[in-house]
Each structure stands twice: as structure tokens, then as C-alpha cells.
Amino acid sequence: MVDARGLSCPVPVVMVQNAVKESNPKELEVLVDAKVCVENITRYASSQGYEVDVKEVDGGEFSMTLKKKA
Amino acid sequence: MEDIKLTKLANCAGCGAKVGAGVLASLLEGLQVHNDPNLLVGFDKSDDASVYKVSDDLALVQTVDFFPPIADDPFTFGAIAATNALSDVYAMGGEPKLALNIMAVPKDMPKEAVHQILKGGYSKVYEAGALITGGHSILDDEPKYGLAVTGFVHPEKLIKNSGAKPGDVLFLTKPLGMGIITTAAKVDMVSKETYDYALRLMMTLNKSARDIMVKYDVHACTDVTGFGLLGHASEMATGSDVELHIDVDNIELISEALELATIGMLPEGMYRNREFAEKYVDVGDVILAKQDMLYDPQTSGGLLIAVDSKDADKFYEELKPQVPFAQRIGGVKEKKGECYIYLH
Numbered sequence: 480m481v482d483a484r485g486l487s488c489p490v491p492v493v494m495v496q497n498a499v500k501e502s503n504p505k506e507l508e509v510l511v512d513a514k515v516c517v518e519n520i521t522r523y524a525s526s527q528g529y530e531v532d533v534k535e536v537d538g539g540e541f542s543m544t545l546k547k548k549a
Numbered sequence: 550m551e552d553i554k555l556t557k558l559a560n561c562a563g564c565g566a567k568v569g570a571g572v573l574a575s576l577l578e579g580l581q582v583h584n585d586p587n588l589l590v591g592f593d594k595s596d597d598a599s600v601y602k603v604s605d606d607l608a609l610v611q612t613v614d615f616f617p618p619i620a621d622d623p624f625t626f627g628a629i630a631a632t633n634a635l636s637d638v639y640a641m642g643g644e645p646k647l648a649l650n651i652m653a654v655p656k657d658m659p660k661e662a663v664h665q666i667l668k669g670g671y672s673k674v675y676e677a678g679a680l681i682t683g684g685h686s687i688l689d690d691e692p693k694y695g696l697a698v699t700g701f702v703h704p705e706k707l708i709k710n711s712g713a714k715p716g717d718v719l720f721l722t723k724p725l726g727m728g729i730i731t732t733a734a735k736v737d738m739v740s741k742e743t744y745d746y747a748l749r750l751m752m753t754l755n756k757s758a759r760d761i762m763v764k765y766d767v768h769a770c771t772d773v774t775g776f777g778l779l780g781h782a783s784e785m786a787t788g789s790d791v792e793l794h795i796d797v798d799n800i801e802l803i804s805e806a807l808e809l810a811t812i813g814m815l816p817e818g819m820y821r822n823r824e825f826a827e828k829y830v831d832v833g834d835v836i837l838a839k840q841d842m843l844y845d846p847q848t849s850g851g852l853l854i855a856v857d858s859k860d861a862d863k864f865y866e867e868l869k870p871q872v873p874f875a876q877r878i879g880g881v882k883e884k885k886g887e888c889y890i891y892l893h
Contacts, residue, residue: 492813493736515820519813522837526811 509543559617597640612637615695627669633849638700639759640772642708645700650684653693710771711788717881718861723851726806732816743805751849766857773850777822786889795879810838818846829889
């Protein structure tokens with residue numbers, strides 16, 4: 480799980496990149512609170528073969544689920 | 550001198566700090582202004598600078614541009630900010646003559662750093678053959694620097710961003726990707742070689758391109774800055790009521806920036822530009838990362854020039870040795886389709 484709330488891009492996308500590089504997870508939860516971070520992380524995740532599901536939670540926060548494609 | 554990292558003091562970098570084109574238009578709506586027949590270009594035209602006719606053979610070109618640090622080195626920041634501010638006059642086909650410094654500095658910023666910012670600015674204004682005659686500075690938590698620039702142009706030689714005609718050939722005088730490089734540099738994800746290359750591009754005056762452009766039959770010109778290539782191209786296409794057809798493979802994209810775009814290292818301004826301009830653009834089968842680069846906000850970018858087809862080859866022949874980054878990127882067609890810009 481990567482909690483990048485309160486941080487502005489490009490820091491959150493770098494946190495996700497580090498998490499993916501470290502353990503190559505099959506699934507990763509990411510919390511962010513800016514649309515631009517959702518977009519940037521989605522682009523990164525797609526480039527690494529992940530599918531992305533985004534849910535908007537209260538107060539402009541986003542919960543992202545990255546799942547490695549089979 | 551104390552080692553300070555200027556970009557750490559900035560919330561957004563360079564022209565990425567610009568208010569979005571859509572928001573700007575709504576902010577300017579309904580404001581009271583005089584009608585004056587001598588005002589050749591005002592802010593209603595979304596052009597690069599305002600132009601006022603003084604006499605039949607002289608018009609005044611005015612523009613202002615400033616932003617927070619785009620580079621850590623104060624001299625480099627000053628030089629880029631000045632290059633960027635002067636560019637708006639060049640984009641109108643004008644010659645910059647007088648400039649005023651605009652500066653905001655934090656209270657505790659070392660004096661030598663402030664001096665270096667100004668030194669960078671002065672060096673570019675000197676290179677442009679213009680004079681800095683004064684300025685204004687205030688205290689602010691975030692440093693900012695730029696110039697108000699006044700230049701001259703012959704009223705009949707004025708080049709607007711809205712005069713493109715079907716048949717014209719399109720040229721771009723600098724590569725794209727500066728916004729992505731400066732964003733990624735904040736988290737040390739750019740090679741020194743590419744970063745230095747981007748800084749050199751941003752410190753390159755558009756003077757040579759302008760000096761050559763005015764010798765040919767140029768119908769429209771704009772400088773590619775905060776709204777990205779497609780934002781500025783949209784203004785050119787809608788203002789001229791024509792279609793721009795852009796051959797994406799002919800555009801020089803900073804290669805490391807393309808890799809960074811693929812992994813999501815994109816500035817917020819890219820998304821603002823996309824939101825504003827995408828309704829005008831048919832992206833064809835161009836991949837997402839390349840589209841993103843065409844929306845990437847540029848700081849001190851190149852000129853986008855629409856040249857009459859009869860002059861295009863001669864123009865490029867003279868331009869290329871002087872401005873090695875210059876590229877022939879597409880052409881202008883009569884407005885027929887739904888969109889204003891077609892990527893190929």
C-alpha cells in the first residue's frame with residue numbers, strides 16, 4: 480500500500496515506481512488526493528502491465544487498485 | 550556563495566505556472582475596455598503580445614512574462630526567464646528594445662543569488678540588443694523573475710498568430726519536452742546530459758528565427774510556451790479558421806522526455822492544456838505518450854511559424870544552419886473537417 484495523500488506530483492508517481500521495483504507486487508493499493516497523480520500513476524502502471532481501477536472517496540481522495548495483468 | 554536549490558522554493562516550474570487558457574478567457578470576460586483603431590492586437594485575440602500603431606511605419610509591441618524558478622542555478626533561471634519574456638516580441642515579428650525587471654524575492658535569499666538572477670536576465674537582454682531601463686521588486690516567499698518588454702515592428706510587417714492560410718508550411722524552431730524534463734528533474738530522474746540540453750534550449754533566444762522569418766512571406770507565428778504545442782496551435786488554427794495537419798514523426802521530441810512521459814512523469818500543466826485543447830484535436834493513431842508531449846507546457850519554447858508554400862524551401866534553407874533545432878512539422882489546409890488540428 481502506498482499512501483501519497485498530501486504529496487504533489489511527481490513525488491507520488493515516484494513512490495509507486497519504487498514500490499513496484501522493490502517487490503513487483505501482483506496487486507497494489509495507492510491513495511492519492513490529486514487528479515493529476517491519478518493520471519500519472521495510471522500511465523506508469525499501464526507501462527508496467529498493470530490494470531488500474533480508480534475509486535473516488537470522500538473529499539477529493541482517490542483509491543487506486545493496480546492489478547498485474549495475467 | 551551559499552548553495553541554494555532554487556526550484557525547491559517553487560510550487561510549479563516555469564511556464565507550467567501559467568493560468569490555463571480556458572480559465573484565463575473566463576477571467577477576462579466582460580471587462581470594460583476602450584475601442585481604439587490603433588490597437589492592432591489586444592488581449593481579446595489570445596496573441597503573444599499587444600501591438601499599438603503609433604504611426605504608419607511604427608507600432609509598439611508590449612508583453613510581460615515572469616515565473617518561479619525553472620532551474621536551480623540563479624544565473625540560468627534569470628537567463629531563461631528573460632529569453633522567455635523576449636520571445637513574445639519575436640513571435641510578433643518585432644524587435645525588443647526596452648525591458649523592465651519584475652522580481653519577487655524571499656527575505657532571506659542570499660544577495661549574491663539575487664544578483665546572479667539579474668545577471669542572467671541582463672545577459673540575454675544584452676544579447677537581444679535591448680536595454681533594461683528599470684524594474685520593480687517585492688518580497689515574497691516564492692522567488693519569481695521576468696520582464697516587461699517593449700519592442701517595435703512595422704505595422705505592415707506585424708505577424709499575428711491568426712493569419713495562417715491554406716497551403717502554408719508549418720515550422721517549429723525548438724524540440725519539445727522541456728516541461729517533462731524540468732518536472733522529472735525535481736525528483737532527480739533526468740540525466741545531467743539531457744537536463745543541460747534542455748537548459749541550453751530554454752536559454753536560446755528566438756532572435757535568429759525571427760530575423761530570418763521577417764525576410765519571407767510568413768502568415769502566422771506564435772511562440773510555444775505554457776499552453777504546449779497543441780494549445781498554441783489551437784489558437785493559431787481557430788484564429789485563422791484553418792486546419793493544421795501535423796506530422797508527429799517530424800517533430801523532434803527530447804528522447805528522454807518521451808521515456809519519462811511513458812512512465813507518468815508529467816506536469817500538471819500538461820493535463821490543463823489537454824483539457825483546453827483536446828476538443829480541437831484529432832489525434833489519429835498517435836500513441837498517448839507522444840500526444841502528452843505535444844501538450845507539455847514549454848518554458849521559453851520555439852516559434853511555430855506558418856510560411857507561404859512558395860517561400861517554404863528557401864526559408865528552411867536559410868533557417869536550418871542558424872537554428873539547428875528547426876523542423877518542418879506539417880502544413881495548413883482549408884477548414885473542412887470537425888477538428889482544427891489533425892495529427893498524422
